[in-house]
Amino acid sequence: MTVGPVSAARRREVIDALRNGAVPQSGLGLLAVGLARFDSAVATELDTIASGGAVFKAVRGEYGSGKTFFSRWLAEQAKQRGMATAEVQVSENETPLHRLETVYRRLTERLSTASYAPSALRPVVDAWFYVLEEDALAADPSLDGMALEAAVEELLVQRLAEVSRSAPTFAAALRGYRNALAAGDMGTAEAILAWLGGQPNVAAAARRAAGVRGDLDHFGALGFLQGLLAVLRDSGHPGLVLVLDEVETLQRVRSDARDKALNSLRQLIDEVHSGRFPGLYLLITGTPAFYDGPQGVQRLTPLAQRLAVDFTADARFDNPRAIQIRLPGFSLESLGELGRKVRDLYASGASAPGRVSAVVDDDYVAELASAVAGGLGGQVGVAPRIFLRKLVDVLDRVDQFDDFDPRKHYALTLSAVELTDVESNAASGSAMVRPAVSVDEVDLDLP
Numbered sequence: 001m002t003v004g005p006v007s008a009a010r011r012r013e014v015i016d017a018l019r020n021g022a023v024p025q026s027g028l029g030l031l032a033v034g035l036a037r038f039d040s041a042v043a044t045e046l047d048t049i050a051s052g053g054a055v056f057k058a059v060r061g062e063y064g065s066g067k068t069f070f071s072r073w074l075a076e077q078a079k080q081r082g083m084a085t086a087e088v089q090v091s092e093n094e095t096p097l098h099r100l101e102t103v104y105r106r107l108t109e110r111l112s113t114a115s116y117a118p119s120a121l122r123p124v125v126d127a128w129f130y131v132l133e134e135d136a137l138a139a140d141p142s143l144d145g146m147a148l149e150a151a152v153e154e155l156l157v158q159r160l161a162e163v164s165r166s167a168p169t170f171a172a173a174l175r176g177y178r179n180a181l182a183a184g185d186m187g188t189a190e191a192i193l194a195w196l197g198g199q200p201n202v203a204a205a206a207r208r209a210a211g212v213r214g215d216l217d218h219f220g221a222l223g224f225l226q227g228l229l230a231v232l233r234d235s236g237h238p239g240l241v242l243v244l245d246e247v248e249t250l251q252r253v254r255s256d257a258r259d260k261a262l263n264s265l266r267q268l269i270d271e272v273h274s275g276r277f278p279g280l281y282l283l284i285t286g287t288p289a290f291y292d293g294p295q296g297v298q299r300l301t302p303l304a305q306r307l308a309v310d311f312t313a314d315a316r317f318d319n320p321r322a323i324q325i326r327l328p329g330f331s332l333e334s335l336g337e338l339g340r341k342v343r344d345l346y347a348s349g350a351s352a353p354g355r356v357s358a359v360v361d362d363d364y365v366a367e368l369a370s371a372v373a374g375g376l377g378g379q380v381g382v383a384p385r386i387f388l389r390k391l392v393d394v395l396d397r398v399d400q401f402d403d404f405d406p407r408k409h410y411a412l413t414l415s416a417v418e419l420t421d422v423e424s425n426a427a428s429g430s431a432m433v434r435p436a437v438s439v440d441e442v443d444l445d446l447p
Helices: 008-019 036-050 067-080 100-110 121-139 145-159 168-182 186-196 204-210 218-234 247-252 255-274 288-292 301-307 332-347 353-359 362-375 384-400 421-427
Strands: 055-060 084-089 240-245 280-286 324-326
Touching: 008 332, 008 384, 036 055, 036 067, 036 280, 055 067, 055 255, 055 288, 067 084, 067 240, 067 280, 084 100, 100 218, 121 145, 121 168, 121 186, 121 218, 145 168, 168 186, 168 204, 168 218, 186 204, 218 240, 247 255, 247 280, 247 288, 255 280, 255 301, 332 353, 332 362, 332 384, 353 384, 362 384
Parallel strands: 055 280, 055 324, 084 240, 240 280
Antiparallel strands: none
């Protein structure tokens, strides 16, 4: 298989992530395996977002099936269309789903575009004010000074009229931010922008300067999300892909918090479908147990009804347009295909591409995939992360040592310290798993 031209920076970013056992933040199209079935539906849904519609999607899959990969692959396509993205990890302590003000804050912290890494909130807001100025000047080129400021203020009110009905402080904060910039008070401007991004404990003086009070609350967060979408749209970003990852963690929280979180999710789905959030693509990911088990979606009947999809038929005939889709996970064949993609990508930037491809040939990639899966109790679906990490390790050695032959000089071992809990459970009892041999290898879970 031949990999097309890829920049050295993009190749390095992807390979470095795999070397560390992580999902790359970008370049996912280079590694996509088994996602072609979703291409048409995703393209149509992103078209819907670009035209001012809204989409909610739920992705289900076991550990290792590629949920995070899928969400970042989709987000990358959105960025290619000029959209903004944000990936938020749901967790009981850091980002509880029943506190939407916290979800909004994490969204603004993780907001990114094709041009700006997180947090892209300030460049997006600055671009929005630039657009307002340009629009005002297009209507009347003679404007300057106070007259231009007044025209920009009028446009601000017009563009955020719908948002101001439910969240008037959003426009007030934007106005305060611009005024602070005009006065050269960068400290106040930064503080107001932080408040606009949902940050708590902003200095009272900055809030007074913007004419706002207190901190953002659960209900205000929805209005601020609506305002952010309007700002994104006017600043040249036709939509926002918001990923709520690992929502299955809700199953492990206290029952009262779980019920509130499930109801918040139901509320978000209804708001998306009501048309309140034009330009929003809301994607959640979770395990089948979350969608089907008694401690997840099924605990709240209205939510279960909204997410209901029949998965009893052959997975080949799953409907990619449904509100909930499933990722089938990896087989040895698809794991080998993924490994070959990574090998070819690595070789295209190696010091000796021909040698890398010849030594780590298709047969060896298949052998390594089988060995890793075997070391994990034959559970292929759990194997991708550690398989790719081991494969990159082998590729590194081949690239650096001319006489290295993985068939002679490399014996696969799986150290207990490098495995996640799910991988460790799968590998339980395997002779291939090496326990930690020193205190430095013991990963302590400290608060």
